[in-house]
Amino acid sequence: MDVLPMYEELLEDIAQKNGLREVNPHLKLAGALGAIFLCLLSQSYIAPLAIALLLSGGILLLARVDLRTVGELYVAPFSFALMSVSVIILLAGGGQPFWSWSPFPWLAFSITRGSINEGIFVLCRVAGGMSALIFLALTTPMTDLFIVMRRCRVPEEVLDLAMMIYRTIFMIMDQLVQAYQAQRMRLGYTSFRESVRSFSMLCGSVFIASWIAGEDLIRAMDARCYSGKFAMLGEIQPVEAKPLLAVIGFLLVSAVIVVLTGRITAI
Amino acid sequence: MGEIILEARDVRYRYPHGMEAIRGISFHVRRGEKVALVGPNGAGKSTLLLMFNGMLRPDSGVLLFDRQPIRYDGKSLRELRRRVGFVFQNPDRQIIAPTVYQDVAFGPTNLGLPDGQVRAAVDAALRNVGLTGFERRPPHQLSSGEKKRVAIAGVLAMDPDLLILDEPTSNLDPAGSEDIMELLEELKANGKTIFISTHDVELAYPWADRVILLRGGEILQEDSPDVAFGNTDLVRKARLSVPVLLDLHQELERRGLKLPEKRPRTVLDMVNAIEQVSRKGASSPLYGTIHVCNVDETGQEGLSGWLSRHDGISLGAMGTRAKQRASDEGLTLDFSYGVIDKCILKALNGRSSLILTVGGMVQQVERRVTAFQEESGAEIPVREVERT
Numbered sequence: 001m002d003v004l005p006m007y008e009e010l011l012e013d014i015a016q017k018n019g020l021r022e023v024n025p026h027l028k029l030a031g032a033l034g035a036i037f038l039c040l041l042s043q044s045y046i047a048p049l050a051i052a053l054l055l056s057g058g059i060l061l062l063a064r065v066d067l068r069t070v071g072e073l074y075v076a077p078f079s080f081a082l083m084s085v086s087v088i089i090l091l092a093g094g095g096q097p098f099w100s101w102s103p104f105p106w107l108a109f110s111i112t113r114g115s116i117n118e119g120i121f122v123l124c125r126v127a128g129g130m131s132a133l134i135f136l137a138l139t140t141p142m143t144d145l146f147i148v149m150r151r152c153r154v155p156e157e158v159l160d161l162a163m164m165i166y167r168t169i170f171m172i173m174d175q176l177v178q179a180y181q182a183q184r185m186r187l188g189y190t191s192f193r194e195s196v197r198s199f200s201m202l203c204g205s206v207f208i209a210s211w212i213a214g215e216d217l218i219r220a221m222d223a224r225c226y227s228g229k230f231a232m233l234g235e236i237q238p239v240e241a242k243p244l245l246a247v248i249g250f251l252l253v254s255a256v257i258v259v260l261t262g263r264i265t266a267i
Numbered sequence: 268m269g270e271i272i273l274e275a276r277d278v279r280y281r282y283p284h285g286m287e288a289i290r291g292i293s294f295h296v297r298r299g300e301k302v303a304l305v306g307p308n309g310a311g312k313s314t315l316l317l318m319f320n321g322m323l324r325p326d327s328g329v330l331l332f333d334r335q336p337i338r339y340d341g342k343s344l345r346e347l348r349r350r351v352g353f354v355f356q357n358p359d360r361q362i363i364a365p366t367v368y369q370d371v372a373f374g375p376t377n378l379g380l381p382d383g384q385v386r387a388a389v390d391a392a393l394r395n396v397g398l399t400g401f402e403r404r405p406p407h408q409l410s411s412g413e414k415k416r417v418a419i420a421g422v423l424a425m426d427p428d429l430l431i432l433d434e435p436t437s438n439l440d441p442a443g444s445e446d447i448m449e450l451l452e453e454l455k456a457n458g459k460t461i462f463i464s465t466h467d468v469e470l471a472y473p474w475a476d477r478v479i480l481l482r483g484g485e486i487l488q489e490d491s492p493d494v495a496f497g498n499t500d501l502v503r504k505a506r507l508s509v510p511v512l513l514d515l516h517q518e519l520e521r522r523g524l525k526l527p528e529k530r531p532r533t534v535l536d537m538v539n540a541i542e543q544v545s546r547k548g549a550s551s552p553l554y555g556t557i558h559v560c561n562v563d564e565t566g567q568e569g570l571s572g573w574l575s576r577h578d579g580i581s582l583g584a585m586g587t588r589a590k591q592r593a594s595d596e597g598l599t600l601d602f603s604y605g606v607i608d609k610c611i612l613k614a615l616n617g618r619s620s621l622i623l624t625v626g627g628m629v630q631q632v633e634r635r636v637t638a639f640q641e642e643s644g645a646e647i648p649v650r651e652v653e654r655t
Contacts, residue, residue: 170407
């Protein structure tokens, strides 16, 4: 690992300049949450799969995020999902068995029609839900979500804290990267022992840095007449007809698929 | 000069368990002045500045703001901090909120202004520093210079009388530093009093009306820049260096060159001084014209039409809005800081130039050129571009 991966910054940076940046965040949130809800509601694998494809298409074509970034984002959740799904396929039962193995009298593995169907269903659900979350993360920056949260009556204290944390994360991240690079330049991670030592020092220095940043934050707020009010939020983009129709259309089509596909199974 | 806005009387401060950082300092700042507090690292500059808005309380001595002793109860401090805007050295330490808009709105919101006024204050502050359109950007994506501007806007939004900037140009590249100094010049033209701390003598020398040399918590000297920096012994004591122009002037004088009495503050002063010596008796040359254009009152056709009629003219812009306009119209600027001086230099060389600027700065051009004329006798014509 030559450079620290910085997914948080990466995601946020992409979201800040994606093709759907100017769409009202309520709409994007409604689309994503609606998609997750429909994925959970559907009894067939087809609707979640369709939702995953539609939203991925949206990320690639409308938000114009490049394929590689999106691919990388899908890798981690999918590898987890594949592992869980393989366990489900082996353990779940029902229907005609294709293969079975019983190493002990009390333990049996089998692959059946039912277990394969169940596995595919779970995998597609994961895909649908993940693509909804990734769609939201890539198209809606945190700064817009804060505004939505305030409109949804999230308590002020929670929101102020969230905003301060958001602002501080990037500063501490910078410090972390600098300290880490300084350690690497002086060969801090060459052996296992050395790595453990360096890592503990890194944690210590970042802790102290965040402590100081906290004290500075209080001073900065004092110097600017803090009286318990965090700045009010800016305006958000108005709801426009085209994106509104697109979200309604997307949710309607998905809902129709959910209803029409009923309990259709893969095999 | 205006009345006294800030005054210190024998102020002392000792850090808890530490050495005495400020050892009996007295000085005053007048309304509309530009003062630079210059000293080496560890001289106590930041400590002193933090007293001006009540972040630190002196152990003894009195600080007066607007002729009233500073009081340290919550309500008085809030009022003080509204009127004394403090810009930290590191903008990352000052910017609190997740977006530019929210950060600039922080002060006005906490002052309890209604939403409409907050919005107006933020818009005005962002326009002032040239960051209109940055409202929704998160600060961590901005450059150092832009962050500095956000920090300044956050303070301007509270409409302070006195602006205090701790090392305003540290961590900025040369162009970024010049932009910030130009911005401070503009704010001064809008009636703000400005007090900066720095150890960059080249920066403080042409800019400041008055310089306070600080070392080891004491004032070494307080005077106009050419006098304060002209004392080589003191400058060495303060671990600073003599500004290049002043050094050059002194060296030339030592070599018997009869230069005008007044010490040069800018390249223009120096060129003028040398020309006066070398051109003695020669006939007066033909000067170029300085054209001034108020971009708020000149339409795009007017400006581009004017430029097409005056091909090859040098172009300068003064003020953030003028610079914005120039970049909007795809104009390449020959000068973006110290513009008036550079245009006078051109004019002395027989070349004409155009200065893009706004409102009150138009008069500033005329004032500067008139002042130069009185000093050097060079009659440089200044013409305003016709409004369209």
